[in-house]
Amino acid sequence: MNEQIFVSGKNIPEIIPNLELWGGxxxxxxxxxxxxxxxxxxxxxxxxxxxxxTMVMTIKVAPIIAPIIIAIGLILLVxxxxxxxxxxxxxxxxxxxxxxxxxxxxxxxxxxxxxVWPLYYLPESIEYIKQRAPKSKLIGLFSWINNxxxxxxxxxxxxxxxxxxxxxxxxxxxxxxxxxxxxxxILLSAFNARPLWNTAILGPLFLTSGIxxxxxxxxxxxxxxxxxKKFSRLDLFLxxxxxxxxxxxxxxxxxxxxxxxxxxxxxxxxPYTAVFWVTVVGxxxxxxxxxxxxxxxGLKISVWIPAFLxxxxxxxxxxxxxxxGQFSSYHII
Amino acid sequence: MRFAMxxxxxKCVGCGDCVVACQTENNVPLGFARDxxxxxxxxxxxxxxxxxxxxxxxxxxxNTPCVRTCPTGASxxxxxxxxxxxxxxxxxxxxxxxxxxxxxxxxxxxxxVDKCTFCDHRVFAGENPACVDVCPTDCLIFGDLxxxxxxxxxxxxxxxxxxxxxxxxxxxxxxxxx
Ligand code: SF4
Ligand code: SF4
Numbered sequence: 001m002n003e004q005i006f007v008s009g010k011n012i013p014e015i016i017p018n019l020e021l022w023g024g025x026x027x028x029x030x031x032x033x034x035x036x037x038x039x040x041x042x043x044x045x046x047x048x049x050x051x052x053x054t055m056v057m058t059i060k061v062a063p064i065i066a067p068i069i070i071a072i073g074l075i076l077l078v079x080x081x082x083x084x085x086x087x088x089x090x091x092x093x094x095x096x097x098x099x100x101x102x103x104x105x106x107x108x109x110x111x112x113x114x115x116v117w118p119l120y121y122l123p124e125s126i127e128y129i130k131q132r133a134p135k136s137k138l139i140g141l142f143s144w145i146n147n148x149x150x151x152x153x154x155x156x157x158x159x160x161x162x163x164x165x166x167x168x169x170x171x172x173x174x175x176x177x178x179x180x181x182x183x184x185x186i187l188l189s190a191f192n193a194r195p196l197w198n199t200a201i202l203g204p205l206f207l208t209s210g211i212x213x214x215x216x217x218x219x220x221x222x223x224x225x226x227x228x229k230k231f232s233r234l235d236l237f238l239x240x241x242x243x244x245x246x247x248x249x250x251x252x253x254x255x256x257x258x259x260x261x262x263x264x265x266x267x268x269x270x271p272y273t274a275v276f277w278v279t280v281v282g283x284x285x286x287x288x289x290x291x292x293x294x295x296x297x298g299l300k301i302s303v304w305i306p307a308f309l310x311x312x313x314x315x316x317x318x319x320x321x322x323x324x325g326q327f328s329s330y331h332i333i
Numbered sequence: 334m335r336f337a338m339x340x341x342x343x344k345c346v347g348c349g350d351c352v353v354a355c356q357t358e359n360n361v362p363l364g365f366a367r368d369x370x371x372x373x374x375x376x377x378x379x380x381x382x383x384x385x386x387x388x389x390x391x392x393x394x395x396n397t398p399c400v401r402t403c404p405t406g407a408s409x410x411x412x413x414x415x416x417x418x419x420x421x422x423x424x425x426x427x428x429x430x431x432x433x434x435x436x437x438x439x440x441x442x443x444x445x446v447d448k449c450t451f452c453d454h455r456v457f458a459g460e461n462p463a464c465v466d467v468c469p470t471d472c473l474i475f476g477d478l479x480x481x482x483x484x485x486x487x488x489x490x491x492x493x494x495x496x497x498x499x500x501x502x503x504x505x506x507x508x509x510x511x
Pocket of ligand 1: 390391392393394397398399400416432433434435436437438448503
């Protein structure tokens with residue numbers, strides 16, 4: 001037996017018996033960050049590949065979502081702070097050693113192209129929506145926004161600069177979107193004190209998962225057959241990479257120090273086993289992959305089903321990782 | 334200067350005076366604690382059951398993950414290696430709490446993060462931390478490691494000691510005497 005009992009008052013519920021400081025808001029923040037990274041990544045990537053006219057949804061319409069969910073993510077982050085009124089301190093300091101700091105900065109910086117890009121394409125997006133869903137209420141809203149912003153000379157000037165340098169901006173934004181995706185994992189992996197998170201694979205894993213949720217959303221939104229096929233294929237590839245990373249992560253943990261072995265056991269027999277393998281791996285990765293394969297093989301399956309599953313799987317993955325990480329710790333005896 | 338504390342696990346009776354002294358000295362809000370007592374039981378009854386008490390607090394680590402991950406610099410190291418939090422810079426994000434392997438920090442009801450300061454206000458005035466002065470069995474020993482004649486340097490030279498979770502790599506400065 002090796003037991004530790006607190007005999008003095010340290011029954012601070014968010015710390016004892018296990019850390020429960022970060023929860024839903026942080027998980028959602030990471031999810032939205034990854035999803036936005038995926039959307040922005042594809043828009044810029046396919047723009048650079050010269051697909052502006054064939055992949056309208058991906059390049060021009062879907063990026064409207066990115067700034068909205070980044071903003072929601074930032075609001076969630078600030079709402080989750082305990083000392084909320086001091087949140088501006090976050091933007092007075094740049095601390096490269098603190099993922100929380102450079103992540104908040106990355107989100108802020110990427111917000112600029114994330115807003116300008118879809119605004120610039122707004123007239124074309126409105127056309128696109130008019131063709132597919134002429135009754136959509138969004139048309140009125142977007143037209144109003146479009147007319148409103150184009151009154152200002154400064155915005156027209158920004159559009160001009162944007163147009164001239166769009167290639168360069170797209171390269172930079174593509175790069176930023178990768179940083180954003182990796183950041184959602186590094187925010188967690190920077191904590192040595194939580195052995196489950198403290199693995200270098202978490203950055204690439206969260207990036208892949210984020211980009212895969214982005215692809216899923218594009219599959220869902222698009223009704224261009226070619227676009228859907230392309231993203232289904234891409235998503236299959238991303239799911240395979242993700243599965244590989246997940247297996248790799250647990251292999252690394254099994255071969256690690258005792259703290260890491262125990263962290264891995266949370267998912268390999270411990271309390272998170274069922275929920276992780278069933279929800280994240282089964283329903284969120286393998287099942288949608290099978291559906292996508294069947295669909296690519298010619299079977300008629302509503303495209304939104306695998307897309308929805310991938311999105312929910314990504315969300316569940318972040319909730320589980322945030323929660324489980326706070327269960328793993330060093331033995332302090 | 335490098336402040337450190339040694340804690341004699343053989344002398345401690347688990348009375349909790351250090352906890353109360355800290356709460357009083359530092360106005361720790363009700364229900365919270367910057368230091369705490371742990372009872373460790375090892376072995377299998379009835380043969381080899383061993384028990385000892387430990388008084389724990391922030392380890393004022395040499396390699397501080399809490400300071401590294403703080404996005405604003407609210408968590409910082411002052412002279413003597415003491416790790417402190419500036420309440421007016423802290424956003425209460427909790428990164429430092431996630432980063433500390435010893436669970437030495439908590440969120441103050443006012444929103445910022447609070448922790449042991451080694452009673453720097455007393456130490457720089459030439460006194461001991463409140464917990465050290467109040468301990469009835471003298472099991473807490475405080476001092477400057479750079480001074481070979483300080484009580485803590487002496488006792489660490491004389492006795493065997495260990496630190497908690499050295500594998501976490503934080504180089505903790507709270508030594509436990511065997
Ligand atoms: S014990 Fe925790 S709070 Fe104290 S210095 Fe070490 S890591 Fe930081
Ligand atoms: S809670 Fe405060 S001290 Fe801790 S990391 Fe965040 S800003 Fe820094």
